[in-house]
Structure formats: structure tokens, C-alpha cells
Amino acid sequence: MASQVASPSASLHTTSSSTTLSTPALSPSSPSQLSPDDLELLAKLEEQNRLLETDSKSLKSVNGSRRNSGSSLVSSSSASSNLSHLEEDSWILWGRIVNEWEDVRKKKEKQVKELVRKGIPHHFRAIVWQLLCSAQSMPIKDQYSELLKMTSPCEKLIRRDIARTYPEHNFFKEKDSLGQEVLFNVMKAYSLVDREVGYCQGSAFIVGLLLMQMPEEEAFCVFVKLMQDYRLRELFKPSMAELGLCMYQFECMIQEHLPELFIHFQSQSFHTSMYASSWFLTIFLTTFPLPIATRIFDIFMSEGLEIVFRVGLALLQMNQAELMQLDMEGMLQHFQKVIPHQFDGGPDKLIQAAYQVKYNSKKMKKLEKEYTTIKTKEMEEQVEIKRLRTENRLLKQRIETLEKESASLADRLIQHKCSSNYNEDFVLQLEKELVQARLNEAESQCALKEMQDKVLDLEKRNNSFPDENNIARLQEELIAVKLREAEAIMGLKELRQQVRDLEEHWQRHLARTTGRWKDPPKKNAVNELQDELMTIRLREAETQAEIREIKQRMMEMETQNQINSNHLRRAEQEVISLREKVQYLSVQNKGLLTQLSEAKRKQAEIECKNKEEVMAVRLREADSIAAVAELQQHIAELEIQKEEGKLQGQLNKSDSNQYIRELKDQIAELNHELRCLKARGASQATPL
Numbered sequence: 001m002a003s004q005v006a007s008p009s010a011s012l013h014t015t016s017s018s019t020t021l022s023t024p025a026l027s028p029s030s031p032s033q034l035s036p037d038d039l040e041l042l043a044k045l046e047e048q049n050r051l052l053e054t055d056s057k058s059l060k061s062v063n064g065s066r067r068n069s070g071s072s073l074v075s076s077s078s079a080s081s082n083l084s085h086l087e088e089d090s091w092i093l094w095g096r097i098v099n100e101w102e103d104v105r106k107k108k109e110k111q112v113k114e115l116v117r118k119g120i121p122h123h124f125r126a127i128v129w130q131l132l133c134s135a136q137s138m139p140i141k142d143q144y145s146e147l148l149k150m151t152s153p154c155e156k157l158i159r160r161d162i163a164r165t166y167p168e169h170n171f172f173k174e175k176d177s178l179g180q181e182v183l184f185n186v187m188k189a190y191s192l193v194d195r196e197v198g199y200c201q202g203s204a205f206i207v208g209l210l211l212m213q214m215p216e217e218e219a220f221c222v223f224v225k226l227m228q229d230y231r232l233r234e235l236f237k238p239s240m241a242e243l244g245l246c247m248y249q250f251e252c253m254i255q256e257h258l259p260e261l262f263i264h265f266q267s268q269s270f271h272t273s274m275y276a277s278s279w280f281l282t283i284f285l286t287t288f289p290l291p292i293a294t295r296i297f298d299i300f301m302s303e304g305l306e307i308v309f310r311v312g313l314a315l316l317q318m319n320q321a322e323l324m325q326l327d328m329e330g331m332l333q334h335f336q337k338v339i340p341h342q343f344d345g346g347p348d349k350l351i352q353a354a355y356q357v358k359y360n361s362k363k364m365k366k367l368e369k370e371y372t373t374i375k376t377k378e379m380e381e382q383v384e385i386k387r388l389r390t391e392n393r394l395l396k397q398r399i400e401t402l403e404k405e406s407a408s409l410a411d412r413l414i415q416h417k418c419s420s421n422y423n424e425d426f427v428l429q430l431e432k433e434l435v436q437a438r439l440n441e442a443e444s445q446c447a448l449k450e451m452q453d454k455v456l457d458l459e460k461r462n463n464s465f466p467d468e469n470n471i472a473r474l475q476e477e478l479i480a481v482k483l484r485e486a487e488a489i490m491g492l493k494e495l496r497q498q499v500r501d502l503e504e505h506w507q508r509h510l511a512r513t514t515g516r517w518k519d520p521p522k523k524n525a526v527n528e529l530q531d532e533l534m535t536i537r538l539r540e541a542e543t544q545a546e547i548r549e550i551k552q553r554m555m556e557m558e559t560q561n562q563i564n565s566n567h568l569r570r571a572e573q574e575v576i577s578l579r580e581k582v583q584y585l586s587v588q589n590k591g592l593l594t595q596l597s598e599a600k601r602k603q604a605e606i607e608c609k610n611k612e613e614v615m616a617v618r619l620r621e622a623d624s625i626a627a628v629a630e631l632q633q634h635i636a637e638l639e640i641q642k643e644e645g646k647l648q649g650q651l652n653k654s655d656s657n658q659y660i661r662e663l664k665d666q667i668a669e670l671n672h673e674l675r676c677l678k679a680r681g682a683s684q685a686t687p688l
Helices: 002-012 036-053 056-068 076-081 085-099 101-107 109-118 122-132 139-149 155-162 178-193 203-213 216-229 232-236 241-257 259-267 273-282 290-303 306-318 320-324 328-341 348-354 361-418 424-463 468-513 521-652 657-685
Strands: none
Touching (some): 085 109, 085 122, 109 290, 139 216, 203 232, 203 273, 203 290, 232 273, 241 259, 320 328
């Protein structure tokens, strides 16, 4: 079986000076002795090698960048000639797995997961990643060249962020290099395939890692699969709803497994998104060096986002004692500077600790339902607030209508009282309508007050929950800050590596020159000059490292200043909004006070007019009584005259009957007039 992998390994290694294939020092065998399955595996691996060799510049950049980044990749000559027995066995095993992938994945899925956790050999990583996510035969691969001919609305954003992706990596750091060009192509093609997501900052790190392992067409297909089947698409949507869910689940895990640390985070207002959002968005690619991050990415390709939860909680468990002693700023510094270098010796300790973390899939599903319920409740409260505001606006409109009706009734009352055809019944009816309208207005004011109190209560409850827009904006700012910090940290790491190399060189130089002080004076002078030169170089490297660190601190301070400026601007906008609201309420209050004083004035006028009318009625009643008394006196005088006439007629013995009838007629007329006056006086006095 050694011959099975000898040819694939030879086909995947190239020397630094030539692109010819080198055969590892294994037992040779002729091609005629290979089985059909071995030949198929050989063809697959040679096809991958051919794609890598199509551009010598790409190959040179990739090889150089991988060596400089401290990755697990080895040079072609050393890989070909110095394979250990364990590495040979690993290559043979992975060769069998790749060759018999379908059967192995169905029958030995658990064993494959265990092997992936131990690490995929680098030269198998490209094909194994494609097999793990089933991206080796996707129809969309044929559309890739057509997509590159189209124009994407996200091109400017992609171009802007290309230089920030692995800025110290040789494959990507040069402007308009092959690495930047293929990274732009893949990001542009995906933004055209998925226009809802388009381009999101942070996804370029995942694409960049894929491009370090495989050609751009294969990287594009794998990235599409990751977005569709590994929850990444939901993470990178503009709303970032899936990121909020991950933060909620991770925070609940901290509360359950590390309650003391959870309480400490809360007391320092150290939110989970401040340190863990980049873990989920870049799968630790901006947190750890590439060898460690790539091992975690191997497991992510096999098991999904579960490994991010496990590694994140393992990191917190391993650093709990240090974090409990720090404040917010100290914890941020610890996450940025200490944790990334804790596993420079290798990721095995971290992965072992991650799989000691208790991860319950059923509980994660339950937390997902709880989060959905919380978000649904928030949406319902938002809808309720909008409904109450609508009702509030309708009540205000109704009050304005009632006020207009009240004013109209008052005007009608005044007009009718001023008219010559005055009707007391109509006036009383209008006054009743006015009183009823004011009662309705008072009831509406009470209802409006209740509604306003309810709206304020709901707004207070709503303000206790974070605003989605603010969350999205803050998360974008945080991601940008994390990326800039990752760039600065990677640069600082490179400088420190240079310092260490110079120190090692200096130690070797001292070891070589030990015991040579008995040389001639001329040689000693040369040695002293060399020592002085090395000392100057060391100081120069240390100075450059200090300068880089100072620049990083300045960048952090500028970022913090920008964040504080944003907070201050938002606070000023809120203060302006509150002042405008207070001013509006003051104007509204003045208007209501004016309306109230006007209503009181009108009521006083109406009461004054009512008193005047009562006095006038009483005066008319007194006049009627006086007229009745005068008529009664006149009747009495006529009756006396009648009696006198009778006596005089009898005395004169004249015809007095005619005279008596006339007197009776006059008396009857006077009595009728008296009755009319009484009836009129009674009718006028009845309404009062």
C-alpha cells in the first residue's frame, strides 16, 4: 500500500527551484502494478497538482506565504525526503479514505470524525474539504467564468477590504497581486449568486483560507456550500439574526458552566459580542495563527458550528482565573494579546479541552426556541406600541373634533341669544348639548391620558431591550475593529518573530566566537565590529517592534475615540429629540390653557346673561301685577258708577235699563281683559 501513496505524494510536492515532481523515499513500484482505484486516486491528486502549477507566480507566492506564516506546510524537499514512519502511515490511511470516500463515510463516519479532529494532512486538505461538504461536483462551478464577466454592486466594498485580508501573508499582501485578484473574483462571484447577502466584511478571511488550499473555482464552490449548509449565510445576512442567536446560546452556556465568570462579565458590562462575534464570523481565523485556526477549520468542515461553541467555552475555562482579576479594558487586552499566543506549541491541548466541554444539542435547540420566542415578543410589543400610537393619534383627532363642535355650539348659542326672535327652550337645549360635549371631551382626555401612560410604560419596557439597528451597527463597528486589531497583531507577531530569529542568530554567533579571544588583534577587532553590528541590528528590530506596538496602541485609541464619538453623537441626537418633544409639549400645554381660559370666559358671559334675563322677567311680572291692580280698581269704580246710575235712574224715573246694559258690557270687557292679563302673567312666570 506504500506504493499507493508514493505517487500521490510525489505529485503534490514541488521543489523551490523547479516544478518537476519529486518521489519520496519509499519503496518504488511501476505504474503497471497499481490497481484501478490507485490509478483513479493518482489522477485526482495529479489534477490538483496541475491546477496549482498552472501559474508559477501563484505557486511561488503560496509556498512562500505558507512558510512565512508559520503554517504546518513543509517545503517540498524536506517533505519528500524526511517523511517519518507515522506520516507515511497517515498518508496511506488518508489515501485510502479519499479513494473509497463514499463507502468510508457511510460505514465509518465516526472514525472519519476522529481522524479529522487529529488533523488532515495538508496536501489532502483541498480534496478532503471538498468531499466533506460535497462540493466536488457542483453545477454552479460551470457558471463561475460567466459570473466574473458580470458587474456586482459590491465591487467597491470588496476592493476596499481586500488589502485588510491577511495583510502580512505573502500571497495577499502585495497590491494587485494574484492572491488579491482571485480573492476579489470569488467574493464578487458570490455577491452575484446571493444578492440578499451580497458581500459581508469578515467572509473574505474564510475565502482566503480556501484559496490557500485550492484553485479559485473549487474555493468558490466550497464557499457556496459553507454559506448554504453550515449556517454561515444566516450569520452574514444584513440583519445578522443568526449571530444574535449564537451569542444568546453561547451566553447561556457560560451562565451554566462558568457562573462566576458570567457574573463578572455582567458586573463589568462585558457583553459576549465584544469578544465572541469574530469567533463565529471567521471561525477563529482572526484570533489564532493559521496552523491552529486551520485545525479548527478542519473540524468545522466535518461537524459545523458546534466546534466554535466548544473551543470558545474551553478558552474561557482555561482563562477564567486571569479574567476574574481584570476589568473590561484588561479583559479586552487579554483576548487580543494573550489568548492568541497560548497555543503556539500546537492546537492539540485546545482541541482536547474543547471536547471535554459538555455540549447538549437538544438544549441548544431549546435555547433557539427561547430566543425565537423572545424576538417574537419584542416584535409583538413593537406592533402594540405602533397600535397604541395610532389610537392615541385618533383620540387626539376626536378631541379636536369635539373642541370644534363645542366652539360651534357656543357660537350658535351666542347668535341665538343676540337675535330678536329669542327662544328660551332652544337656548336651554343648546346649553345641555354644550355640557354634554364638554363631558365627552373630559372623558376623551382621561382616555388619552391612560393611553399615553400605557405607551410610556411599553416604551420603557421596549427600551430595556436592545435595538436591532443599533445592534447591527455596533456589531459592524466591532467587526471592523476586530479586523484592524487582527491586522496589527499579525504585524506585531511578524516583528517579534524577526527579533527572535535575530536573537537566535546572535546566540549562534556567540557560540561560534567563544574561545577565540586569543586570535590576533586584527581578528578580534573584526569580531568586535561584528558583535556591535549584531547589537545594533537587535536594537533596530526591538525599536521597530516598539514602533509597531505604539502604532497599534494609537490605532486602538483612535478606534475607541471613534466609538466614543459615535456614542456621544447618538446621545446628542437623543437630547435634541427630547428638547424638541418638550418644546412641542409646552406649546401644546399653552394652547390648552388658552382654550381653557376662553371657555371659562364664555361660561361667565353666559351666566351673566342668564342673570340679566331673570331680572328682566321679574320686572315684567311686577309690571303685570301693577296693571292687574289698576284694572281691578277701575272695575270697582265702574261698579260704583253702576250703583249710582241705578239710584239716579230710580230717582229720575227715567228709562235707565239701556244705561245699565252699557255698564254691564263695560264690566264684562274689563273682566275679560283682566283674565287675559292674568293668563299672560302666568305664562311668562311659568318658565322660571
